[in-house]
Amino acid sequence: NFMLSQPHSVSESPGKTITISCTRSSGTVADNYVQWYQQRPGGSPTTVIYEDNERPSGVPDRFSGSIDVSSNSASLTISGLMTEDEADYYCQSFDARGVVFGGGTKLTVL
Amino acid sequence: EVHLVQSGAVVKKPGDSLRISCKGSGHSFSSYWVAWVRQLPGKGLEWMGSVYLGDSDTRNNPSFRGQVTLSADKSLDVAYLQWDSLEASDSAIYYCAKQASPGAYYLPLFDSWGQGTLVTVSS
Numbered sequence: 060n061f062m063l064s065q066p067h068s069v070s071e072s073p074g075k076t077i078t079i080s081c082t083r084s085s086g087t088v089a090d091n092y093v094q095w096y097q098q099r100p101g102g103s104p105t106t107v108i109y110e111d112n113e114r115p116s117g118v119p120d121r122f123s124g125s126i127d128v129s130s131n132s133a134s135l136t137i138s139g140l141m142t143e144d145e146a147d148y149y150c151q152s153f154d155a156r157g158v159v160f161g162g163g164t165k166l167t168v169l
Numbered sequence: 170e171v172h173l174v175q176s177g178a179v180v181k182k183p184g185d186s187l188r189i190s191c192k193g194s195g196h197s198f199s200s201y202w203v204a205w206v207r208q209l210p211g212k213g214l215e216w217m218g219s220v221y222l223g224d225s226d227t228r229n230n231p232s233f234r235g236q237v238t239l240s241a242d243k244s245l246d247v248a249y250l251q252w253d254s255l256e257a258s259d260s261a262i263y264y265c266a267k268q269a270s271p272g273a274y275y276l277p278l279f280d281s282w283g284q285g286t287l288v289t290v291s292s
Binding site: 094096104105106115151156157159161163 | 204206213214215216219228229230231264266269276277278279280282283284285
């Protein structure tokens with residue numbers, strides 16, 4: 060099955076913008092939707108982006124998602140970073156064989 | 170909105186059997202697919218499989234085939250994850266997650282997650 064590769068960690072200052080990448084190893088990123096989940100320390104995952112670029116109600120518009128066919132990757136961008144954004148972020152997609160999660164990216168807001 | 174409530178933390182011995190549950194509250198939970206996701210200590214998320222509460226149809230991760238059983242009770246709005254013989258390596262947090270769209274069509278995008286069940290297997 061395919062894999063989703065994410066950077067292990069990223070860090071940035073409050074108020075800045077970060078982008079987390081999620082690269083699909085085989086198949087085409089556009090073939091199946093990509094979702095992004097936020098997991099704060101000690102908490103359950105919550106959805107911040109679904110269907111590549113849609114935000115659930117209640118998720119601030121500081122969060123946005125996109126896909127890039129040329130690099131076969133998806134990205135999560137968080138603007139106006141806040142300390143409460145510090146968490147692990149996981150991308151997720153699927154194909155006929157099943158569901159795949161990326162390895163997760165630890166975001167530190169310092 | 171559907172909320173998922175999972176059964177509580179458990180401590181078991183190697184070789185024990187176990188069934189943990191995920192109950193949905195709210196509108197038409199029996200019309201949804203529910204996934205089970207494992208998180209080993211300090212590690213990432215792993216999809217184990219999904220079960221459709223409407224008819225107990227399943228989709229399974231081959232990596233977990235033969236190790237766990239997914240089932241559901243439509244009348245109780247509950248999904249289950251079961252082990253016949255636990256191993257120490259099964260110690261983890263297990264999450265259930267609800268597929269965003271209702272119905273039998275399988276589209277694994279998750280919009281609600283349970284609070285997690287901590288399973289500890291130790292002699």
